[in-house]
Amino acid sequence: MALSVAACGKAGDGAKGGGGDGKTIGLLLPENKTTRYETFDRPLITKKIQALCPDCKVKYNNADQDTQTQKKQFDALITQGVKVIVLDPVDYKATRSWVDQAAKQGVKVVAYDRLAEGQISAYVSYDNEKIGRLQGEALVKALGDQAKDSNVVMINGSPTDPNAPFFKRGAHSVLDKQVKKVVYEQDIPDWSSDEANKKMNAAIDSLGKDGIQAVYSANDGMAGGIITALKQRGMTVPVGGQDSELAGLQRVLKGEQAFTIYKQIQPQADTTAEIAVKLLKGEKADSLTPTKVDSLSGEVKGIPAKLYDAQVVTKDNIKDTILKDKVYQASQVCTADVKAACEAAGIK
Secondary structure, three states, rough: HHHHHHHHHHOOOOEEOEEEEEOOEEEEEEHHHHHOOHHHHHHHHHHHHHHOOOOOEEEEEEOOOHHHHHHHHHHHHHHHOOOOOEEEOOOHHHHHHHHHHHHOOEEEEOOOOOOOOOOOOOEEEEEEHHHHHHHHHHHHHHHHHHHHOEEEEEEEOOOOOOOOHHHHHHHHHHHHOOOOOOEEEEOOHHHOOOHHHHHHHHHHHHOOHHHHOOEOOOOOOHHHHHHHHHHHHHOOEEEEEOOOOHHHHHHHHHOOOOOOOEHHHHHHHHHHHHHHHHHHHOOOOOOHHOOEEOOOOOOOOOOEEEEEOOEEEOOOOOOOHHEEEEEEOHHHHHHHHHHHHHOOOOOO
C-alpha cells in the first residue's frame, strides 16, 4: 500500500492523451434498486482509488437501470478524455460497440461485477456459477428430508445481467438432481421486487398452495417481494436469496427467509480500484488478475480476471460473517422488530 501511494505521484504518465489529464477514473454503476451499489461498491472503490492515488479523481454516475443513460454517461467520459473506466453494465450485450470504440481510442475498461461485452481490459467479480450452486445446495438443505419430494419455484435474475444465467445454471445443476421438480420458472427484468411478487402470485394461482414447497430467489430484493406474496396467501416455505442486504438478513433472523449469500464486496472493490490505478499509470495488472475468462458471446477470449468466492449465510452464522466483517453493526440489524430474533441468535 505504501509503495503504491508513493509511486502514484506520477499517476497517469503513461495514460495521457486525447485531452485527458491522466488522473481521472470513471465509475459507472448500473442501478440503485439493489442497495449494495450505493451503500458499498461506490464508496469502497472511491476510497481505495483515493488511498492509492491521492491526486486522482473519480467521476461517478449511476444509470438507474437505463441502458441509454449509461451509454451517454460512458460517452461523456470518453469525450472528457478519461482513460480508465470501471463499468458495471445495465445490459452487458449493449456495451460491445461502446467498449470496442473506447479501446480504439486507448481507453481501458475494467468490467466490475458483471462482464460487459467488448475488448475489456480486466474483469473483477465472483465465481457466479458456484454461487448458484451454493444457493441450490442451501435450498436443498433447508428442505431437509423433504427435498426429494419437493416442487420448487425459481425466480431468476434480469436477462440483461450476464451473471444471472450463471446463477441459474449453478442452481439448476443442484436442484434438477435433488428436488422433485422445478415446477415454475421466470426471469425477472431489472431484478424487480414488484415483478417477483407478481410472478410468485401467478405461480401460486397456477400450482395451488400445496404445489410449492420452496422458492429459489436469485437475490434478496426479489426474495422480499416473493415472501410478501407467500405471507398474503398464508404460506410458509423456504425461500433463498443473495447479496446479504440488510432487509434480507433481518428476514433470515426472523425465519422468513432461509438464507442469503454473502459476497465480500470490499476485496472486489479494492482489487478493482488497484487495477484501475495501475492501468491509469500505464502499468500491467497481471498480478491482480490470475484467471482468464471469455466473454459470454465468445467473441473476446482470455480476459484477465479475478473471481472471488462467496458463502451461504443463515441465522446460525450471521454473527461470524456479516457482523464479524463489520458489513453491518448489530445495532443496524437488530431493530425493534428483529430484537428478539437477534437475541435468539446470540447477537446483542
